[in-house]
Amino acid sequence: GIHVPWLPLAAIAVAALLWYCTAMIYACLRFIQEWAQPLTLVNFTLIGLSSGLILASALAALMGESALLRVSGPCALAVTLAAWGTRTMSLRRNAALVPRSTLQTATGIRAPKLVQKSMGMSAGSFNTREFFHGASRAALKQVKLGFLVLGFAVPALLLLWGIATQSSLAFVLALLVQVPGLLAERWFFFAQARHPQNLYYQVVS
Template sequence: MKPAFSVVVFTTVAGAAQGLVATLALASLAGLPLSPGFLGSSLLVAIVMLLVGLGASFGHLGRPERAWRAAMMWRTSWLSREVIVLPAFIALVALWWWMLRQGPVAAWLPLAALLLAALLWYCTAMIYACLRFIQEWAQPLTPVNFALIGLSSGLVLASALAAFANEQALLSVSGPAALVLTLAAGAARLLSLRRNAALVPRSTLQTATGIRAPKLVQKSMGMSAGAFNTREFFHGVSRAALRQVKWGFMLFAFVVPALLLLWALATPSPMAFALALVAQTPGLIAERWFFFAQARHPQNLYYQVVS
């Protein structure tokens, strides 16, 4: 598939914001002493990130003014459910931030934020996991990876913010948790990569063209110029480049941040957490790009393979 940069940005930025909100919600429910100023500013960071992700998602629409119609199929469409849950999540986080400025916050607010964050991860992941004809996505590890990567990036961000704000109560928990979740996210992503590498395509050139001849060789794509199918369903990158992106994101999204987090835990320096965040960000963008690029749409057998 051809990765849409707007969707790559949306899923990466919004996922990290969900992880940040989930971290703050768990800390609040656990009774960790968080200063109202730090909690409010962190929630504001999450709101801005969610709005940036929401704005980026509009770049994938042909007619953005009709985006509201996407919510009409909520009974059957995971995309419609995501369209409903995302604004609800943003509104709830904004309400939490506003209530924090008014005084004590009811316990149901962080709990509801935690549940909506989990629901949003699931809705976003199921948009792709429900597509049975794309084998790379149709697997239980797809929602697991969305959630673990979001939690990992959110915990790294929360730890960096806590380190610079000297919120030691949160940092003493979020720092080790960020390391554990980063390693867990890397392990789960590696499992999905190994599973996808062993896939046997269900479609063949015969099923793609409807021609049942035992020996079938494609000589032409059937057109003299490019079309929507040839532009939007294939990334046009070589296999060697894909391998480089794969090992690059495994290194920068998981291995390097884990090493930097080990350093940060050994020597409590805000700079170490900041470096972990800086290293992880391009790795996560590359990971999400690869997630879309690796998916092999069956139509490419007809439109993209030329002998």
């Protein structure tokens, strides 16, 4: 077959560009404070690298590519730990945010105590369904814990096991555990965003 030495590098460059462009879709939305931060770009990139390297390690383990596995395994572990660290940093930052948009700024009424009683309609609409998840705070905490454990902590431990013992099972399990963890992480990423429009659509009259 034809050997194209630059093709893998081009594929990596295009993948990195895809992560950057996807992350910027959210990071450029200045009115959503949880997303408008440099860590959004960092997390998209590191989580993408983590999942890709774990997949490569699992495939290398199944196909007996020990030379590749000796490189991809430690790299997957290092990037997964880095992704865990930066995602934790973004969670702490977002938990400390003071919302810029309030009922006072939205309505222009400067009363210190202002309570919304009605959203102006008697039934739900696109705005009430698509911009709010409907989950309780307790459910959000459970999802957050779940993705931190399944998306980062357990895969890191399994990668350590795989690197130490060259166990194919460990790398495959790391992949299988991380997939639902990262799905939960993406759901939480969207659910944590406090959309200013929800100030107008909180309560059905």
